[in-house]
Amino acid sequence: MRPGTDKRTRLGTAALAAALLLTGAAGCSSKAKSSGDDKPSEGGVKTGKGVTATSIKLGALTDMTGVYASLGKSVTQAQQLWIKQTNAAGGICGRQLELTVRDHGYDPQKALAGYTELEPDVLGFAQFIGSPFVAAAKGRIDGQDKGLVIPQAWSASLLGSASIRTIGATYDIETVNAIGYLLDEKRIASGDKIGHVYFEGDYGENSLAGAKHAAKEAGLTIVEQKIKPTDNDMSAQVAALKQAGVKAVVISAGPKQAASLVGVAAAGGWNVPVVGNNSAYAPQLLATPAGAALQKDYYVAASTLPIGSTAAGPAALAKAYKEAYPDAGLDNGVVAGYTAAGVYGEALKKACTDKDLTREGVTKALLSLKSYDGGFGITHDFSDPKSPSTRQSVIMKPDAQTPGGLKVIKEAAVAPAAQAFTPAG
Known part of the structure; x- marks a missing residue:
């Protein structure tokens, strides 16, 4: 699942600066300033941008027309479902919630333009797909804007910010856990070579850092294959790795690349286990020629139970989502979007209790969530911006008979090599 939101090429500094200038994100617009917007409200609750006496406005910067269109649609619809449920239950702090959505199509200029457009009018962002784009806006978010942003991206480069908070293990830790699974299952052992096919840029290179750490700890050798x-x-890539004699492959890319790798390997009679990051799978792959091969020996790591789990949280969400969107398919984007909205909601509730619904108040409230459990298999700690909210990963396997196309084969756990690993934030 995990929205492989940051799976594109890392944008160069000059290109990002140009995009910021084109969208006005790098300017000194008075609209972007957050000082002087805080004001008292009824009941003694302090408020600021995006909050009135009757409403709380949040933004969503998503991808519904680009490379992660299916993911963006699932994440957004799940968040709209959460908004509807929350409002039906009375809202938060006596206010109804609103979600304003902009589709950036995974285009940097559109992403930053969308941020610049919505920022003055919303409290923060419950969704921002694309770590390169979040990184491009990071100076504004941390500097003058201060609105809480929950990205659909898990690069360690986003750690360290009080206002930008990922939910789950970062890609490097997730990769360590995935390799740990292969070691536990004795599919690989010390002295073996393992291949790593990865996207250039934040996502792939952060995953590679994890693979190198796991390899060092276990006495493995990484054979790299960088792709665009x-x-x-x-x-x-399959030919090169086969010739190198690797015993397993890690793929830190998109669903299409994962399906091609597994399908090509199977067609050539090369049978080795393949593990992927959360972003390297989509249930739609099961309907492709690679579907059978994916179900044989492909595994996915993520920091959440899948939507097809029979546990209470995923089961209830799957039922509600299908009722709200009967024509939509189920995938882990649903869980990711709903979880992000739920975390935002918990921060809002705490901020209301603290009588401070300003941007700074909501960010401070999130820091108080040290054991958040949204019902999807993993407890999260948001008290330290420099650390991921969890180091745990669930290991799953594609299964056409399971709603959402993934079944759990190993419950949430942390590989020994991931315990003391420090993500390079």
Whole structure:
């Protein structure tokens, strides 16, 4: 699942600066200033941008027309469902919630333009797909804007900010846990070579850092294969890794690349286990020619139970989501979006109790959530911005008979090599 939101090429500093200038994000617009907006409200609750006596406005910067369109749609619809449920239950702090959505199509200029447009009018962002884009806006978010942003991205480069908070293990830790699973199952052992196919940029290179750490701890050798998001045929990578004699493969790319790698390997009679990050899978792959091969020996790591789990949280969400969107498919984007909205909601409730619904008040409230459990298998600690909210990963396997296309084969756990690993934030 996990929205592989940051799976594109890392944007160069000059390109990002140009995009910021084009969108006005790098300017000194008075609209972007947050000082002087705080004001008292009825009941003694302090408020600021995006909050009135009757409403709380949040933004969502998503991808519904680009490379992660299916993910963006699921994440957004799940958040709209959460908003509807929350409002039906009376809202938060006596206010109804509103979600304003902008589709950036995974285009940097559109993403930053969307941020610049919505920022003056919303409290913060319950969704921001694309770690390169979040990183481009980071100076504003941390500096003058201060609105809480929950990205659909898990690069360790986003750690360290009080206002930008990922939910789950970062890609490097997730990769350590995935390799740990193969070690536990004795599919690989000390002295073996393992391949790593990864996107250039934040997502892939952060995953590679985790793979190198796991390899060092276990006495493995990494055989690297860097690719671009536009590389959809993995034939050359499979040939190179097969020739190198690797015993397993890690893929830190998109669903298309994962399907190609597994499908090409199976067609050539090369049978090795393949593990992927949360972003390297989509249930739609099961309907492709690679579907059978994916169900045989492909595994996915993520910091949440899948939507098809029979546990109470996923089961209730799947039922509510299908009722709200009967024509929509189920995937882990639903869980990711709903979880992010739920975390935002908990911060809002705490901020209301503290009588401070300003941006700074909500960010401070999130820091108080040290054992948040949204019902999806993992407890999260948001008290330290420099650390991921969890180091645990669930290991799953594609299964066409399970709603959402993933079944759990190992419950949430932390590999020994991930315990003391420090993400490079």
